[in-house]
Amino acid sequence: MVKTKMQKSFAIGLTAVMALSLAACGNSNNNSNEGAATNAPKSTDSGNTATATTDSGKKVTLTFQNIYPDPATPAYKMIHELTDQYMKEHPNVKIELDTLNTDQQKVKLKTQAASKEVPDITIVNPAAQMKPFVDAGLFAPLNDMLDQNGLKDTYQKGLLDYYSFNNNVYALPDGNNIEVVYYNKELFDQAGIKNTPTTFEEMLQDVKILKDKGITPMAIGEKDSWTGSFLFMNILLRTNGGPGFLQDVLDGKKTFEDPAFIEAVDAFQQLVQAGAFPDGATSIDANAGGNIFKTGKAAMWSIGSWETGAIDASSVAGKVGAFQFPTVNGKGDPNEFMLAPGSAFAVSANSEHLQETKDFLNFFASEYPKKQFELKNAVGIGQKVDGDLKAAGYSDLAVNIAGLFNQVKGGDLAFDNTMNPATAQVHLSSIQNLFVQKVDSAAVAKEHQTAFEANKE
């Protein structure tokens, strides 16, 4: 009797487990179906597509690979509302969103690129990161489409240069941001910290005070190693006394064994040793790392200003301020920032519906600033937008950050936007290593230099 009962409950338990795993399979199946579905029209419609225009009324399906997966963020609403609007106005066009998080998308695109199957619209990062794709001829130049209705003039002066090669623009950025340090005013009050730090020494001091109060001083998600690198590069921007360190290395004027670089590594290690970051930071991915701050569990977060809208939409809205990264050992100018020209929309050169894709992207990019403004996500947007933030009901944080943009005197691009991918990978894991063990700074410098020389073109 007991035995059959037990067997029954086991059977039920196992069924539940099976159902769960089937559900999991179901999910992945959906994804792959999506992939298959988006490929299918290409193969069936292949032929006279190059000459097709929007007016032909022919049914077309466009794939829009994007990195806005979180329904809680304004960016998610933006892409859904804009694509829905376009599909309503153009019933013959169906836009399928292939939504991934940043690092997954990078890998997926590289995999697709290796087999020359880039989605109609995809996301790339500026300068060095998109160069291999452009060199491989995978992207269509967008010059004609940019000139078509004055779209080009909506972009900030010089911004499109980061996405241009041989006088052709290959991608349209979703923003133009700077790195700032967000801080939670409530937690600062709790720890009795009155002023935001203006020197690195003060910052270390604040880290120790917060740590003693049991508050995680700085949020980070270092499983995605660009996050640590972005912070590190800000320190380097200071110890180098200004921008251009990596460019000097590329030009052969400096090496990674320069004192400025070693000093930056030392400073970064001080931050780690002081316990600035959450335990197990290297196993936290970037989204989860951001959520540590956005749920009020960490006091500071050094990240790009693109997070402003998301912070205002989170549970710490209204409690957050931002400050400029402090000087390090008295060096550097706080008005120089890590510059982050945004991820950008590129069009596949092999798209079966090139014209339709360009038409859609033209619409998308033209409406983008207005939509972002409406969704209170217009800070760091990269395109001119009419309207006053304050009057439109933006938060003090947003107005504050928008003010910081006016102080920008110059700065550097992220490491992986400046150096080739192979060198960047060595750099990223070298910085990740600093999170888990104390390393001789000179050895870190040497590792960088060796990788740079080995991968020079």
Added chain:
Amino acid sequence: MKVLKVPARTIAVFVLPCLLLYVCLVFVPILVSVYTGLLKWDGLTASTFIGLGNFKDMFFNDPVFWPSVRRTLLYAVASMIEIPLCLFMAILLNRYLRRGNTLVSIYFTPVILSVVIIGQLWKTVYNPTSMGGMLNGVLVSLGLDSWTHNWLTEPKIAMFALYFVSLWQYFGYHLLIQYTGVQNIPDELYEAAKIDGADGFKADRYITLPLIVPIFKISIVLAFIGSLQAFDLVMVMTGGGPAHATDVISTHMYNSSFGSFKYGYGSAIATFLVVVCLVFTGFINTIFNRIERKFN
């Protein structure tokens, strides 16, 4: 073949579709990647032929390569050591339970879960104390505070934390194989042995072990090849980090190909992996053939 009473030609015809599929999906890609292993190629733009340059880099200049080979082989050894344990469990289950199927099914549960789920599950188990990790929580409540660790982010420990999850997941798999093997041994043999005075572990020594060798071999080969190819679990839990501390051959290959855009170099690593798999499979087969011959 004679038993089937069909001409060889018929057999060939029936084998052909599968053979073609196998050649196209397995052999051709292997050959292609051996060839791309000889190129300096980013996967996108034009490639240059550099002969064995990638292999030279791999063996002599890559600080990540040999440690990841070591971790992979350790992985393989650990999962092979697990098999005798599975066999022992299988023998116990078979002897003391009239119907051990239920238990075996329970042990098998982790195998049907997706590796991503397993990875996420164990990630939360391994979380640091401050994030409410279960393992650390248990240690603290037992008063063993000094034993707590950041299991996945301390370079010296992280790899072992991964080995453990993998062993945990595949325990049921190999147990099922061994259990089925043990059950298939005819009862008459044991009864006859009993009459001759061999009972319990003595019977196992002279009946179970010799007869289970072929099954045992299957498990060993599966465990070995499986752990050489270990990829998904590492990717989900640590991504090879922190700073390559948990990189195995396959994750290093993947990061080189798609992270650093060194497709040619990644292919060279893949070639190495194929060769290692073939050599060791051959090696294991030879050893077991000897053992089987000895028992017969």
